[in-house]
Amino acid sequence: MTSLAPTLSAPWEALVVCLLLLVAPAIASQKRSPLWLLAGLAASVAVALFAPGGTAAYLGISFSAVLHALVAWRWSRTGAVTLAVSGVLALAIGTALHFEQPAPAFALSCLAIALRAGVLPLHAGVASLCERAPLVQTQQLASTIALVFVHLRHVDHHVLAIEWAPLLVRYGSLAALAAALIALVQKDLRGFYRGTTAMHGGMLLAAVGAASIGNFAAALLVAVAMGLALGGLGIMITSLEERTGSAAFGGPGGRAGAFPRLAASFALFGGAGVGLPGTAGFVADDLLLHALWMESPASTIVMILSSALLAVATLMAFSCVFLGRTVSSLAPDLYPRERVVAVTLVSLLLVLGFAPGVLLGPADAFLSGPP
Amino acid sequence: MSLVIRMALALAILSPLAGVAVVGVRVLLGDRQPGEATTARAIATGLIASVLASLAVLWVFLGITGQAIDGDIEFGDWLRIGDFVIPAVLRVDGISVTISVFASVLTALIARFSRTYLHKEPGFVRFFVLLGLFATGTQLVALAGALELFFAGWEIIGISSAFFIGFFHERGEPVRSSIRAFATYRFSDAGLLIATVVTLEFLGSARFSAFERVGTLEPTQATVLALLFLLSAMGKSAQLPFSGWLPRAMEGPTPSSALFYGAVSIHAGLFLLLRVWPVLEVSPVARAAGVAVGLATAVYAAAVVRVHTDAKGALAHATLAQVGLILAEICLGWTALALAHLVCHALLRLGQYLKAPNMIHDTHRLGHEPHGPSQLERWAPKLADRVYAASLHRLRLDDRIDVAFSPVLGVARLLERADRWVRRTLSLDGAAS
């Protein structure tokens, strides 16, 4: 507890991001989410972020995972079960922390993150969510940020973390490369979203690995940028599919004429996901690469290549869906509420891109300190 | 004075971006798309402010009133975490000021041209937003004092370039071309990104001023670094073997072709090499490679020009030939000559690109220039035919890249199949997906 200001502001900032991501789908979607759910999620995330002890924090995470699982059950059993498993894991970590067993806590926490972020090949659940319930996926990304935060704060200061770091970094970057390659050969928008998510999962895992040697801020920023970019992308994909049915790449394309704002937002979120300068994604990539280099130069190069591949995949997906001979549509472009969500998330990405210190300064101080 | 130059530098970079932000907010939040007048006014204001600011920087740099300023100008840290710093530092020196003024003036000129040219075009707003972004990117590249900022600008140029190529997206060819150009950019940008990280590790800082300490590096380290920079420059400046995307870039509207592939963007790779010249200087291997690549590209492009039948494609290759020459000049160490050549050449091509559709009119006015058989055709007709064939199909560069890349796609398909299997096996949702 070095000084008061950072201890207050880091969780607060994380909370703001998480809350925005939690409510964004609820605002954007035509279907109203029940208030109790949002309140429950917000409360559990807040508990996780603010709890002084690891046990309480992981209890919060576990509770939010169960809530997500309940919502997801209707659409995707695989996703729901995965979320529930991660909830159980969080419970186990909390227990381990309670009994002061940091080593199993760290291992389980990494597993939980991998499950929640959809790292290959543990991605079945998240992939199923991407496919069937992208809005739930967006919301669970919010609590994934909290999970990473809690992980960095409570379990990542163990010696095991440093021992495991090279493994996690290498594994994460390879998983990212594989996912980027998979994203490159997808044939529809949901498939692309799955691939992107898995690629970011790999990145996040590598970042969490590299965090143990002092790069806490990088890992947190990667999580936040991933949450915002993928969340935005998920909302845009849902909005598009509500209007046009499923978007296969061999289909008509040419949607930019009917939905220019949707196309612009999609491009911005997609760009942020692959490190468009000016967005949080750019800084996150930069930080991550520096962090990775300390651990493994080869992994850094792999990560750079997978990011390049994903960028190409993103442009290809964009062009397949939005470019081409203009197809008119009866459905209108983004509604004001959807636009507000898009602009808010984009602004957040831009703020973090232009002035990353706002989040990272306090966060680094907060997280590098003793738990 | 320092306040003035700081303001001017910030303005040069940020004012086009401010124009983009104004238009962008209206696009995303407004009820109607912003009109032509609004869009053009917002972006043009930003561009003109950028021109004035870069002229102000020039003014101060030359020391016309008061002390001349030369060197790094600090804007604090973009990001500081512990001892890791991404500095927000700009650099004022002969090269950066030249390029900054040159790029801002040409961009503003093209904006004026496009205001008329793109009138009533459905993509008007998109065009101007991209132009504003591009202006920010070039200013950032020109004025950056450290590799991180430089890379940000570099990426922006690449992305806006890809979108300009795909501007007429209703047809398939522009979209295919834009993806190809973007992929080439991203691949070669990896060189710059790695170089950035490496520089930071080797020299402790990614500032350009840190390159003064380049003598402390091992020769291999310096060579690796220089080769990475060279790779990146080759991609951006369409040197062999990445030349395939350049003719494809002619898919965009004429003014963007003029600005990007006649004047500014195609020379960005050369500018990068000028910027990191200290590294290149100590690495004879990289310089030799650069000379070889440059000359090979120049010869290749000059041969292609001879057989090219379309106005813009011929111009693109004529430009490429000179870019190859300039690359060789830089690597031979004639940096001052290279800078002058670069600027003069860009100015010449800009005008030629803008007048490319006038080709028929000019032929009517001037008549044909008779082309007799070349020396080669006279002395070795068989060889000349082969050269013709190789030039006409441009060495099949694109196909070769596709062939080289096809194993990657093969792996990707395998992985995709594996991924599907995994998901299907673990799925609890029945037979779906």
Added chain:
Amino acid sequence: MRLAVEQGASADPIERALERARGVLPDQGPIGVFIHHNTLHAYQHLPFHEGVQAGAEALSARPYLSLRQFRDALASGRIDDRDVRREIALALGPRGPETILPGLTRAELWHQLMVTDADTDDAAGIEFTIRAGIARECANLTLWEACLARARRGPGLGLAERRRFRRHRDVLVALGAADPDVAVHGELIRLGSGFLDQGQAHAPLPGRHQGFLLAVTEFYSNGASAPLACRGAEADMCRVFERKEPASHVIRAILDDLGVRGDDLDAFLFATALALPGFTGMFARLERHPEEHRVEAPATLVDLVAVRLLLERPAIARACRELGVSASWPVLRTLVSPVPPRPAVLDASLLWGLASAAGLGAHEVAAMEDATLEALWAECRAFDDVRRRQLFQEAYERTYRGWVLDALAARRALPADDNEERPRAQFIFCIDEREESIRRAIEEQHPGYITFGAAGFFGVAIDYQGLYDREPAAHCPVVVTPGHEVHERPVYTDLGWHRLRQGARDRWHAWERRAASSSHTLSGGAGMSFLLGPLSAVKTFARVVAPRSSVLWGDRVLSRLAPLPNTRLSTLRPEDGARPAEGRKPVGFSLDESVDRVASVLTNLGLVRSFAPIVVVLGHGSTSLNNPHESAHDCGACGGRRGGANARLFADMANRPDVRDGVRKRGIDIPADTWFIGALHDTASDAVLYYDLETLPALHAAAFDEAWQALERARAENALERSRRFQDAPLDFDAAQALRHVEARSSHLAQPRPEYGHCTNSICIVGRRQLTRGLHLDRRAFLVSYDPAVDTNHTVLERILAAVGPVGAGISLEYYFSSVDNETFGCGTKLPHNVTGLIGVMNGHQSDLRTGLPLQMVELHEPMRLLLIVDATPEALLAVAGRQPEVAELVGNAWIQLVSVDPATGAMAVFERGRFEPYEPNPTLLPVVDRSREWHMRTREHVKPALVRSALPVSAGGQGLRPGATAPGALHA
């Protein structure tokens, strides 16, 4: 050529298929000279709608505007709903009132299908808008539920499949393979433009004198490699080259190999030839017109198809291998999966619309019998999209026709002009509809200003060689072959200066040419960069920032430093002059020939008495920069060139005393105090250039001054009227500003719309100016002067219709097609155009040659068939048309709309369904304005006809403004 489509001239199936393709391929020559022609000329032997639909089907194009565009026109009042119902009634006849659904007759059903948005295929969109509560169906959701339930039960509407599989490529793409055409076309475009290149590249395709097939196969024999997707083509190419196999043999072998036999062959080859229509069409065109191709490269369609198939076969084989399917056509074409069934939501939406119109309730819909529903669907299927648009097109034209004919009738109701005073000045313009406004602007100034319209070559068909032209070029309609050459020569006193100037000019041009060409080379590029880079930047900067002033100053400096020498035309050829050398045409006209030309033009015009002191003859042309389609703005009657030389020549002839004597013998007395002046009107910059003013007798100076001032005011007024259509010019311009604006447009490098060309054409009125003087026709009417009183035996009428009918139809139909489907029939937006081989434009770095008109030229156009209104009786028209087969074809097959206006009674009759039907004009009150700018300057849209009082003759209520009174003051206000 035209009849080949139905004849099937050849027994060889390959030749037959190619012959059929030739008829459909774009028939546009190298772009340096742009001639307007009917894009679907090959279908002109069919009735309009059949021809248009067949042509569009062959090219997969749109035959008419889209339903959405028509519905917008209906909503804006451009189409009158009564006309829609009228067309339905005409089309249905007695079947109209039959009941289809309770409360819904067939006519009403058709009307519903035409005017409502019932035919969408956006199922997801419907579902979304209903969920969101913004769909029209939300007005009655119970009915919607019922319709949805009913539609789900079936039977469905089930539209016919629109996909067509004629080539391997169609099937492969449908199966999800990469399109083999991408690689094949890329290669074909490079080879084809290398082969056709007229001087852009330094080195053309080697061996191109042997023809395309041999040149290409030799190219591959020399070690070229085929594109990745066509790998394997090299071996075939080498074999063909070694054995010198003829193209048809190659084609036959490949077709055999691909399993294309029997009935499939025709469709396959036809589709293959049309797959890259621009280049293929250019080959076919140059095969027929080798004179348009100056280089030694004999182009034939069969060669191109052979090369294409040589490349395509390995590409198909490769794609088939990747998919694991057989490349044999009989097997391959069975592999396509059927179209997924049409979603019930779409049927339900249509049902909802029709049920609402019929006033059916939810349970009536629910209880609907299968048979009733099926009958309804059958009716919807029969009245398909194309049929609906066909009726819309007719209504679109009918509404417009009504406006024009009613306006003409109203104009005719005004008292006739009985003014016997001598006219103050006469102006002869081209019949071009772009000159309608300037004619009106002149007439508004004084009743004594008389204008005429004559085809812009003014009866003198010549090969003209200007002072600095390298060779003579035909200045006359394309169907005419000139029998004379005319040269522009410096006057004797300027000969020395001319030689000096020409020498300097040639050296300068040679230098400029060399500089341009060497700046592309390696060393030259470097040298030129340093030498010219900064200079060129200054020039570019000036041209972009101040286009008008920079051009103006350049011209001013040049004309000060090196003024043009005075010149004369070689008008006269002595009767007994030496015979021209073998193969050369006579230079200049003999006296008799001159008398013929002058007399016939004056007779055509009806200008046989009351000559004014000054008669200005104005040809027209258009100046623009960066515009490969510049020639399309020039004078169609001069074969896509400028008409200045013809006007000058005509004036020169008419001024000669000996010619006047000859003309007088034919009953046309040109008084001695009448002087003709030739001039050129630039339709882009609205500049007027006068010729031979130094020969103007002093006697006529004052009269000319007045005419000149009238033209000065008129061209400014014209510029104003034109600039209202340009959205980047403000509507509250004054005339002087407008003039500066159009001058800037014509000299601007970045201007894709220097002028709108024939964009507004829609009418052609052949008759006395009295019928139309004072009518505001909004630059939409070709105005041909013709006086039936002078033309007792209809020979003049025949001459005029034979010329004007095909030319007017050519322009109007080219605009029609380029605007209904700009991507297929036109050449799309100009902005990415890239001149290739000096023969045409492509999009971007490699695309097919784009033919037709660019979007920027047709964006304002209302696609309609030309409305030809003739001041002659139906009997006279039938007699004349009977003698002119091309006119008969155009009129008989309804490719133009013909209206007869009886010269004596003014009774109107429209040629419809094979005969003249009387037209009863609606007695309308035309809007009356004092000056035409009051009418048109309030909007940028097309305006309906109105009466302009100041342009009317005094007797008809005109104001009789004097020059220098109100008119000029108002001009400069």
